């Protein structure tokens with residue numbers, strides 16, 4: 001049985017999707033938040049998962065915060081650490097400590113729109129497709145090896161909440177899939193930084209393109 005620790009900062013719907021996926025061979029040991037008011041903590045507690053808060057506001061530097069976070073995480077001896085809407089940039093030391101076993105979901109088709117406010121920036125830029133990316137975390141923000149991406153259309157009339165909701169629905173599909181692959185030891189990071197999926201592809205491969213609306217509005221973009 002492999003152990004997983006999930007880090008959140010807020011609502012925790014991706015954490016919830018991973019918990020609900022009941023991944024064979026995996027046990028979610030703890031959910032840790034840097035914010036005491038993170039909504040996701042209640043869901044975790046209700047599901048019998050240990051919760052903890054390491055409040056970044058109680059630390060003078062990123063280094064001391066990250067050291068405290070490592071201590072809280074390592075108490076659970078995790079095989080995998082999952083960032084699920086975790087909103088603090090992590091130091092190189094933290095990332096090195098969990099090298100090859102630290103995943104993040106980012107709400108854009110990386111390498112486009114690294115950083116914050118991805119949906120607003122996608123709308124402003126005029127792109128016709130947007131999406132989400134699960135990647136291994138490396139010291140350079142949102143630049144680590146890509147595991148799986150999902151694509152959604154940007155539709156006429158979209159605002160930030162509408163686009164975010166369309167992307168989030170896909171996040172809830174691809175993040176459990178990425179974790180399933182990791183736990184099954186099917187993800188290999190090649191020296192080039194590409195991720196290769198070992199074994200036969202499941203029903204879902206490393207790219208998810210949901211069927212577009214049949215209205216034709218988006219078919220010709």
Ligand code: NHR
Nearest residue numbers: 086087088089090105106115137138139140141142143
């Ligand atoms: N850390 C490293 N080193 N590398 C990555 O790829 C990371 C990371 C930490 C978090 C998630 C992330 C994202 O998916 C993530 C990836 C927070 C910020 C940010 O600017 C940026 C990216 C991500 C998470 N945070 C502000 C900060 O000063 C705080 C913002 C807030 O609290 O609302 O840390 O995009």
Ligand code: GAR
Nearest residue numbers: 010011012013014084085105106107
């Ligand atoms: C998700 O859309 C996730 O991709 C994004 O925040 C949301 C968290 O939702 N992550 C980032 O923006 C990281 N910078 P959740 O708390 O309901 O999973």
